[in-house]
Amino acid sequence: xxxxxxxxEQVLKQGQPISITxxxxxxxxxxxxxxxxxxxxxxxxxxxVSDREFLLVPSAGTDADCAIIGNGCVYHxxxxxxxxxxxxLKIWYLERPPVVYRVQQxxxxxxxxxxxxxxRLPGAHGSLHNPADTMLVDISGGGLCxxxxxxxxxxxxxxxxxxxLPLYGPLQTTxxxxxxxxxxxxSGTVFHVGASLEDSLTVRQQDKLIQSIFRMQRDYLxxxxxxxxxxxxxxxxxxRFR
Numbered sequence: 001x002x003x004x005x006x007x008x009e010q011v012l013k014q015g016q017p018i019s020i021t022x023x024x025x026x027x028x029x030x031x032x033x034x035x036x037x038x039x040x041x042x043x044x045x046x047x048x049v050s051d052r053e054f055l056l057v058p059s060a061g062t063d064a065d066c067a068i069i070g071n072g073c074v075y076h077x078x079x080x081x082x083x084x085x086x087x088x089l090k091i092w093y094l095e096r097p098p099v100v101y102r103v104q105q106x107x108x109x110x111x112x113x114x115x116x117x118x119x120r121l122p123g124a125h126g127s128l129h130n131p132a133d134t135m136l137v138d139i140s141g142g143g144l145c146x147x148x149x150x151x152x153x154x155x156x157x158x159x160x161x162x163x164x165l166p167l168y169g170p171l172q173t174t175x176x177x178x179x180x181x182x183x184x185x186x187s188g189t190v191f192h193v194g195a196s197l198e199d200s201l202t203v204r205q206q207d208k209l210i211q212s213i214f215r216m217q218r219d220y221l222x223x224x225x226x227x228x229x230x231x232x233x234x235x236x237x238x239x240r241f242r
Contacts, residue, residue, distance in 0.1 A: 005099045011068060011075050012038045012100070017218065018045060020092075021065045022058060022081070029056065036091065042082055043094040051087055059084045064094060069218045074109065076101045110140040111216045113166070120159040121152055128159055136162060141210035143178065143196045152180050152193045160195070167212035173200045 012035055020031040033047040047054060058081050068075040077097040085091035115136040120128040137145040144160070152158070154177050162171040175195035183192050201209065 004102050006075070006102050008043075008077070008097050008100050009038060010100075011070070011102075012043060012097075014038075016068055019067045020045070022062050023065075031057070031092075033090075033092070038096065041096055043079060043096055045092045045094065047090045047092055049090060051090075054084075054087065054090045057081075057084055057092060066094075066097075069214065070102065074103045076103055109213060109217060110138045110145075111213050112138045113216070115162060115165070117146060117163070118161040119146060119148075121148070121150075122156040122158060131159075131161065137192055139165075139209075139213065141206055141213055142198050143175070143194060145192050145194045148180075148191045148193050151191055152177050154179055158195060165209075165212070167215050168209060171209075173197060173205075175200055 014035055014037055016035045018033055018035055020029075020033065022029040022031060031047055031049060033045045033049075036044040036046050038044070047057065049057070060081055060083055062081040064079045064081060066077050066079055077100040079094040079097050082093040082095055084093065113136055117134060117136050118131040119134050120131050123129045135147045137147055139145075146160075156177040157174060158177060159174050160172070165171045175197055176199065177193060177195050179194040181192045181194070182189050197206070197209075
């Protein structure tokens with residue numbers, strides 16, 4: 001991952017979707033909106049929130065971490081809240097940032113994506129089980145995460161089949177399991193299995209996947225959708241398989 005600084009006026013354009021994390025005391029707000037303008041003193045943002053959510057937005061003095069999706073990169077900058085408009089307008093005024101950082105992280109931007117898929121998990125003596133239906137959790141240019149009813153040991157080689165990946169098409173490949181995390185749900189526990197695609201895709205396939213992920217992430221912000229966080233609890237340690 002590489003990072004360079006750029007002038008705010010080069011990036012913060014009217015109509016640009018923006019994602020904001022605001023921290024006030026022990027509370028954290030995840031906000032999405034659109035840039036309305038940039039002056040010598042302030043950045044003006046129109047927030048895509050309900051009236052009730054807007055009333056929770058701090059009016060002044062709150063630190064805000066902001067992000068904008070670029071072409072194959074993410075722009076990050078820090079700011080501070082100045083004031084907020086009165087309803088029915090939902091305008092938030094932030095301090096103009098002195099600098100914006102361009103972060104080149106093409107492979108590792110993750111997009112949550114609940115899609116049906118099939119996976120062949122490891123069997124005995126290096127074999128693979130028959131395909132089993134499951135759900136994709138998220139995907140990046142370098143890997144993906146899917147749900148599993150059973151633990152899958154890290155270091156295992158598996159086979160994946162995603163029949164209709166948006167903006168990409170069918171994806172059939174192998175992957176290397178990097179982690180397996182237990183996740184508590186209402187009906188019990190499932191396992192989120194993180195697998196690497198780094199050694200499985202050609203350069204052309206990976207570039208196509210990266211471009212589709214950035215387009216999906218940009219669509220999230222343009223529609224005013226929050227890109228959700230995925231909360232994990234530690235999985236039990238694996239025993240060595242003989």
